[in-house]
Amino acid sequence: xxxxxxxxxxxxxxxxxxxxxxxxxxxxxxxxxxxxxxxxxxxxxxxxxxxxxxxxxxxxxxxxxxxxxxxxxxxxxxxxxxxxxxxxxxxxxxxxxxxxxxxxxxxxxxxxxxxxxxxxxxxxxxxxxxxxxxxxxxxxxxxxxxxxxxxxxxxxxxxxxxxxxxxxxxxxxxxxxxxxxxxxxxxxxxxxxxxxxxxxxxxxxxxxxxxxxxxxxxxxxxxxxxxxxxxxxxxxxxxxxxxxxxxxxxxxxxxxxxxxxxxxxxxxxxxxxxxxxxxxxxxxxxxxxxxxxxxxxxxxxxxxxxxxxxxxxxxxxxxxxxxxxxxxxxxxxxxxxxxxxxxxxxxxxxxxxxxxxxxxxxxxxxxxxxxxxxxxxxxxxxxxxxxxxxxxxxxxxxxxxxxxxxxxxxxxxxxxxxxxxxxxxxxxxxxxxxxxxxxxxxxxxxxxxxxxxxxxxxxxxxxxxxxxxxxxxxxxxxxxxxxxxxxxxxxxxxxxxxxxxxxxxxxxxxxxxxxxxxxxxxxxxxxxxxxxxxxxxxxxxxxxxxxxxxxxxxxxxxxxxxxxxxxxxxxxxxxxxxxxxxxxxxxxxxxxxxxxxxxxxxxxxxxxxxxxxxxxxxxxxxxxxxxxxxxxxxxxxxxxxxxxxxxxxxxxxxxxxxxxxxxxxxxxxxxxxxxxxxxxxxxxxxxxxxxxxxxxxxxxxxxxxxxxxxxxxxxxxxxxxxxxxxxxxxxxxxxxxxxxxxxxxxxxxxxxxxxxxxxxxxxxxxxxxxxxxxxxxxxxxxxxxxxxxxxxxxxxxxxxxxxxxxxxxxxxxxxxxxxxxxxxxxxxxxx
Numbered sequence: 156x157x158x159x160x161x162x163x164x165x166x167x168x169x170x171x172x173x174x175x176x177x178x179x180x181x182x183x184x185x186x187x188x189x190x191x192x193x194x195x196x197x198x199x200x201x202x203x204x205x206x207x208x209x210x211x212x213x214x215x216x217x218x219x220x221x222x223x224x225x226x227x228x229x230x231x232x233x234x235x236x237x238x239x240x241x242x243x244x245x246x247x248x249x250x251x252x253x254x255x256x257x258x259x260x261x262x263x264x265x266x267x268x269x270x271x272x273x274x275x276x277x278x279x280x281x282x283x284x285x286x287x288x289x290x291x292x293x294x295x296x297x298x299x300x301x302x303x304x305x306x307x308x309x310x311x312x313x314x315x316x317x318x319x320x321x322x323x324x325x326x327x328x329x330x331x332x333x334x335x336x337x338x339x340x341x342x343x344x345x346x347x348x349x350x351x352x353x354x355x356x357x358x359x360x361x362x363x364x365x366x367x368x369x370x371x372x373x374x375x376x377x378x379x380x381x382x383x384x385x386x387x388x389x390x391x392x393x394x395x396x397x398x399x400x401x402x403x404x405x406x407x408x409x410x411x412x413x414x415x416x417x418x419x420x421x422x423x424x425x426x427x428x429x430x431x432x433x434x435x436x437x438x439x440x441x442x443x444x445x446x447x448x449x450x451x452x453x454x455x456x457x458x459x460x461x462x463x464x465x466x467x468x469x470x471x472x473x474x475x476x477x478x479x480x481x482x483x484x485x486x487x488x489x490x491x492x493x494x495x496x497x498x499x500x501x502x503x504x505x506x507x508x509x510x511x512x513x514x515x516x517x518x519x520x521x522x523x524x525x526x527x528x529x530x531x532x533x534x535x536x537x538x539x540x541x542x543x544x545x546x547x548x549x550x551x552x553x554x555x556x557x558x559x560x561x562x563x564x565x566x567x568x569x570x571x572x573x574x575x576x577x578x579x580x581x582x583x584x585x586x587x588x589x590x591x592x593x594x595x596x597x598x599x600x601x602x603x604x605x606x607x608x609x610x611x612x613x614x615x616x617x618x619x620x621x622x623x624x625x626x627x628x629x630x631x632x633x634x635x636x637x638x639x640x641x642x643x644x645x646x647x648x649x650x651x652x653x654x655x656x657x658x659x660x661x662x663x664x665x666x667x668x669x670x671x672x673x674x675x676x677x678x679x680x681x682x683x684x685x686x687x688x689x690x691x692x693x694x695x696x697x698x699x700x701x702x703x704x705x706x707x708x709x710x711x712x713x714x715x716x717x718x719x720x721x722x723x724x725x726x727x728x729x730x731x732x733x734x735x736x737x738x739x740x741x742x743x744x745x746x747x748x749x750x751x752x753x754x755x756x757x758x759x760x761x762x763x764x765x766x767x768x769x770x771x772x773x774x775x776x777x778x779x780x781x782x783x784x785x786x787x788x789x790x791x792x793x794x795x796x797x798x799x800x801x802x803x804x805x806x807x808x809x810x811x812x813x814x815x816x817x818x819x820x821x822x823x824x825x826x827x828x829x830x831x832x833x834x835x836x837x838x839x840x841x842x843x844x845x846x847x848x849x850x851x852x853x854x855x856x857x858x859x860x861x862x863x864x865x866x867x868x869x870x871x872x873x874x875x876x877x878x879x880x881x882x883x884x885x886x887x888x889x890x891x892x893x894x895x896x897x898x899x900x901x902x903x904x905x906x907x908x909x910x911x912x913x914x915x916x917x918x919x920x921x922x923x924x925x926x927x928x929x930x931x932x933x934x935x936x937x938x939x940x941x942x943x944x945x946x947x948x949x950x951x952x953x954x955x956x957x958x959x960x961x962x963x964x965x966x967x968x969x970x971x972x973x974x975x976x977x978x979x980x981x982x983x984x985x986x
Contacts, residue, residue: 158262159188160254160310161237165227165244166194167362169202172246177208179248182602185255187241193217193231224366225322225330232316241310244363246356249308251607252936253352257310260346267315267343268293270306271352272900288901289355290893293345298335299387300397302376305332308353315343328366328375336383349896349934351904450626457627459581465629469648471638472615473543473572476650479613481873482722482765483568483652486538491526493519496541509537527554532562543572547590548583556604556653563655566728569605571653573597575614575646576621597649609654611912616647657728681947682730682739683977684723686959689748690755695792697823698783702964704754713967714740715762718974723767723876723916726948727939727957733950740974742766743941743959745880745918746781747774747861752869765874769918769941771884772905775863781884782830782842789849790823791816802844804829805837831921832889863909870910878916879903879937886921887928895928899935917941922959929955947977 162180166173173192180190194205196218201209209216219230232240239258243249253271260269270291291306292298298305319337322330339345357364366372380387387394437443449456460467477484477500485504488497489511497508511529512520524531526549540563546555559569573592580588592600594614601610617640623633624647630638688700690707702710714720719736721729726741742759744751747770759766789796790813798814800822811822826845830838861869870877881887881898882905890898899917906914915938919928922943932940932955944958952958960977962970 158239158258159237160239160241160258161189161191161232161235161313162187162254163191163193163228163231163235163240163242165224165231165242165362166192166205168245168360169194169204170245170360171204172356172358173204173208176243176245176247176249177211177214178599179250179253182251182599182607183249183254184251184607185258187254188237189213189215189235191215191217191231191234193219193227195222195227196220221324223324223327223330224362225326225334226324228330229321229324232313232321235313238313239310240313240316241308243308243353244355244361246358246361247308248354248356250350250352251602253308254310256348256350256352260348261310261312264346265344266346267338268306268309268311268345269348270309270345271348271350272896273307273353273355274351274904276354276356288351288897288904290897291347292335293347295336295339295386296390298332298339299390299394301401302329302332303401305335307355309345311338318343326375326378328371329379330375332376333379333382336379336386340383340386347934349900349931350936351900450622455578455625455627457629459627460578461624461627461629464627465631468620468624468628468630468633469544469574469577471630471633472648472650475615475871476572476613477541477543477570478873479871480568480570480652483570484539484541487536487564488539488541489522489532489537489562490541491543491545492517496543501539526558527551529558529562532558534561535564536562538564538567540567540569542569544574546571547573547592548580548588550589552590552600553603556601559653560604560655565655566657567655569651569653569655571601571651573649573651575616575649576624578625578627592649593646594643594649597651601651601653605653606656608913608915609656611652611654613650613652613911614643614646614648615641615650616645617642618645620647621645657732680730680733680735680737680739681949681978682721682726682735682741683947683974684726684741684743684941684957684959686941686943686961687742687744687755688746689750690758691748691750695787697787697791697820699963702962704758706964706966707755708758709967710962710965710970711758711762711764713970714742715764717971720764722765722874723878723939727916727954730948730950730952730957731954735948738978743878743918744768746884747771747866747880749859749861749865752861752865756869756872756875759874760872763874765876767876767878767916768869769878769880769916770861770866770902770906771880771920772882772902773884774860775905775909776882778883779859779862781860782838783827785842785846786823786826786830789845790819790826793849796849800845800848802826802841802848804841805833832886834890834894835883835885838885866906866909870912876916877906877910877914878918879906879914880918881920884920886923887919887931888923888925892927892931895931896935899931899937903935903937915939918959919943924956929953945977946980 164173164176180187190213192205192208192214194201201218205216208214215234217231217234219227221227221230228242239261257269257271260266270293273289275287275289289307290304292301292304315338318341319334323333326333457463477496481500484497484501486506488501488505488508490497490508492510492512494508494510497505509521510519511522511524513523513525515523522532540559542559546552549555563569575591575593577591579585594612597612598610619637620633687702690704691701692703693701718738718740721739721741723741723743726739729735742764744755744766747768751768796813798812800811800813802809811825812818813822826841830841866877869875879899879902882902883898885898887895887898903914917932917937917940919940919942924942929940938954939957940955941957941959943961945960946958948957965973
């Protein structure tokens, strides 16, 4: 990149949150040209935190004489030497690809600035709370209509800042809104990067929150509006209507939040009252509020990790982690001290295995080496390295991880577990057990050795599990449900899957399985990606989405016997390299029906076949049934409905006769065609009218989709990977681009937050796509996307337009005929 980026960090509190922002800058995949920390000058000189960070190499510290936000920013930017500038508030956290993505967006065109989506975090720690996304305005019309869409962070050409004379130093607030209005009014065009790359933490002391106080905000905003009144008067009606709509939405959201808060407060008060009553009852009977029982003792029950009582508590999570990634344990595998895990989880996928130990007296060791400097092991040797509960007893963990990266083959996988909470290791004692690692610590540690996009981190445990582990109880003394309850503030163990990127592949397709096994000459291979929807036998299946479980099992047994079944991620990488094995096939499911978990997954797991399930997240928002299933059960499966249905279709009132089955089938076809391309509002309105019209005559929902908990259950199964399928399953080409980006990004974020792992592969709803939707998928950072184009995949395919073949209830012979026919046909390549 030819442009140089100067990043300004504005600090008013000069507290510990500044360190988090600086650390996020240090982790950038492309380091900024310079980092400038600016603080308001005062009579007492620089605060202690400023003096501390000033010692960091390459960091520039500026004391701003001004007191307004604009004066502070201007003072720092005047010191910048880069051709591009960006500014942050202390506490803002950047994704590792922030600088690379935004600078690349500017260098690819003539834009004056690039702005990413931001998320606003309340730091609650509650996974049920989805941080809101803040989509920046990059054109004047959008900014006039919504002053809350000011970019939280952006990369701007310094010449643009100079052209508008920087920030207005007279404003106590809204100076950034004023700045962007002037930038866009001068005709400077921006580009939106439709990926969340910055998180703003809503802590109480933040300067931007203080600036929202009415006594500060109101007069400043009035000044800005008066200053730019001519802009607002270009379309006053449009501006006011848009702002009124946004205000109504905010009021409604606020009322919902207040209602929920009051309900939860009442429940909490009831709980406190009941707790006080029970405590009083216990005191009256001479009992403590907490019964310590056998645990009221300062020594553990077992000093030997619980081996004398059964399996150690941490083994439960270690085994769960390895079961989930068993498909990675293949080819040439390395393990430490023994090969039990390789044999147990790799089985016939392992071609050769080695055991490494620093101790030459280990009779099972095939390699003697110190993992801090494993010189005896050649580079690019292993497809997989299993490294469980080991590196925390090595003093130099970064050195170990650098060696792990070196000895893995391109595409190779490192599987590591580390303790978050644990007693000191018996074998090494207090002087030889060095580290405990949190999820954030693991991400920071591994990001120095592996690309951040190639990391998949799982965290497990809760305070009960930790207590049992410290006391030396056995895993069998806790119930599975007690293990599965995850508490982010009391983690027990962290598991890391780190992939060494293939030499000529995009990083990030990590959640589909292990490293690709190349076969055939580059450019000559073909493969087939299969698409299923349901594995069930519903009474009505007007769209032919279902394959009966008995037929599905025969199909899977046939694929295992006669075809080369690959994880989706592995298939994508091998296809891009032109090295798919003969008769390569991958299995996918769309829509996330409950029968995927109940009927399909057990068959896949039993046969050891990997598959990817593309899930919508609408069920997590209270929508457990798809609209087309509602339409089918109301109009076709219902024994009796009113004789006519009156609805609005694409703005036109329509009366549909429904007395006979033929009439209901025709009505179903008409409504289905209209709703596929409808907006969410249009579709919901039509859906509500149909349900209300049917009343009690409609049968109850049968084709339910996976809840959040069931998604987690599916994702834990061996070989079952998860993909993105939007939030509401809208036909994307018919939607506004703002909706397209939101549907993709929010669903990905919700899945990643729920599953605690990257989800980077996408399937277009209904298979509908065009140039703009594929571009949106690319901007969202997705590594691959699948259509419903029914043909074979070849190397020339665009990663964001990969084809799939829909499978019906075929016999084994018909399936062979269909798939070989697809392979032999000359495909039309979508680039």
